[in-house]
Amino acid sequence: MYNFKYEVGTKIFFGRNQIVNIGKEIKMYSDKVLIVYGGGSIKKNGIFDATIEQLRINNIEYFELGGVDPNPRIESVREGAKICKEKGINAILAVGGGSSIDCAKAISAATKYDGDAWDIVINKKLIKNAIPVFSILTLAATGSEMNGNSVISDYKNNLKLGTRSPLLIPKASILDPEYTYSVPHKHTAAGTADIISHTFENYFTSEEGGYLQARMAEAILKTCFHYGPIACREPENYEARANLMWASSWAINGLISDGVANNWSVHPMEHELSAFYDVTHGEGLAILTPAWMRYVLNDKTVNKFVEYGTNVWGIDSSLDKFDIANTAIDMTQEFFTKELGIPSSLSELRIDNKYFDKMATQAVRGETIKGFIELTAEDVRKIYESCLL
């Protein structure tokens, strides 16, 4: 286990009707707030009105930035920062999923930065200050509600990049599982795949000695495998929505990664899919993950797959190691396709090999992906290719 610093001070208000707490939390920092949201479903399902009511009770003036894309664009960040600077706003409230929260975080840093907002996306060291971010979560997926990460896209240049800073960690987040009842099957499935992928990225590591972190990761995986399909079938099952929502936060806030994780592998590959084709992030991850697993399985990595297969899927540990590993990978793929109903290949998303060379080059950023197993651009291209079948 290597040295690390863990610090996640977000106040989480979890459960039914916890939105009543948001006003006083914001009021501690500001009398004005910018509300950041996506396609506007929150204006139909009542969450926007409920939010406004809390702001009114606390005498907080609000401004709006709607229309944030599923892969939030740098143009939205620039627009939000402009509003905050012009109006003297000192707090940002994201109401939505990871897209809105990621966008809010980038705005919070850009508001306190003099240059162009894209600078702080490509160089996290430029984030020296930020205005407080708050969130009301409506989708269990990215974990953005409880960490300092933000992923922003520049579609003009086919770029999707992540930045991070402790300054971007939300001060408070409202996690009301009922707010995810209206999430459709497709996005419930993709969100679950995203949580699972975050967990895999941390779990499949060459670092020894993170026994606690590995068991915690398995706890999250079991939760997703158990409740993901239930939430898809029964969208108003409170326990399913609650467990997935809480799992989303813990998969990517340091608990299962600090001290153990390598750099990530599948996310950099998927970010290129999203950058070139705007695919749903979780679907891209679900297609790439089993292909990546098959590609990196070898004598050196097999024991980690055995750990996964026996501990998470309950595969008989007396079987041959590679049989256990391959069965575990098969079960993972079947879970994504049969239990969650996610497409099993890039071909199903009408993606061909046209940009694979360019995407692979961009995924490794001129070097290699130094993850669980080091991947060259050629390795990445082969993994993309294997997803066409």
Add this chain to the structure above:
Amino acid sequence: MYNFKYEVGTKIFFGRNQIVNIGKEIKMYSDKVLIVYGGGSIKKNGIFDATIEQLRINNIEYFELGGVDPNPRIESVREGAKICKEKGINAILAVGGGSSIDCAKAISAATKYDGDAWDIVINKKLIKNAIPVFSILTLAATGSEMNGNSVISDYKNNLKLGTRSPLLIPKASILDPEYTYSVPHKHTAAGTADIISHTFENYFTSEEGGYLQARMAEAILKTCFHYGPIACREPENYEARANLMWASSWAINGLISDGVANNWSVHPMEHELSAFYDVTHGEGLAILTPAWMRYVLNDKTVNKFVEYGTNVWGIDSSLDKFDIANTAIDMTQEFFTKELGIPSSLSELRIDNKYFDKMATQAVRGETIKGFIELTAEDVRKIYESCLL
């Protein structure tokens, strides 16, 4: 899963030589600090000197309160608060295990309270303010390094009581596994038993739907069952010490309890043992736990024991439910006695039934223990009795 608020902002610096971070963390709040410690082992093993060096580098003046007892006494709290008030000290640094940290927390609240310190122990609502607490951990056990709990004893009146407040959560804690290398077998074992007991108190609950929390609790239990005996046998095994240390923090900071836990059962019973006999807390817990488990096992609770036995101990789930439950309890008891070498009965600690009636009455506080299963004073007395065998 019921509604909850989760908030743990402690900055954790985890790993070798992380003590270099303590000075600048304290300096953000104060130029003077009270160092709180126990029997003085830190002056022999170099940790005290290393601490002082960091304070000197950051120009922080220090005062000392040593001699804090394993069950910290209200007299120490009063003395510490007196020093802080007289010298105008605005930060407290505990260097030690849970005893020193608990004492430091009570001092931090008592310093900002005008009446007698015992008031804030018996009534947490009186804690309206507190000076910042920091810790350098030297024992994996109580989890006090990452929560707002404090347990203080008044031996003159045979009282041991817990108080809590978000204001008492340490601002920063140094978790260096090497600082626990010198912990002897007895206290390594008792500390492990303490972590396990915290986990059981949260895991054995009548609240439904906390699937994630239950799997997280099992992760902690597996870590303790795996690494506890290794740390006892090989005191300088870094991974064993690191995993136990990190497990101690997560067993009792809200992760596995929020949304699911009942009131605790075994701790209130053990607190009376400590109050009347000053036994080592973890040893008392290890003796009481299997007895409590056997006493509460019935048709209503058996499924939870089956969950425990199959998921944590890998017992064949096709066996009879009560066979699984009883085997799991037997394995738990054997773990404490054979793997950790903790006495198996109160008789071995030379405790007889002399005060059992009084202890039982005090444990239920004139009512009942409303935990996993509600326990009357008579129930508690019977559980004590069964620990004499």
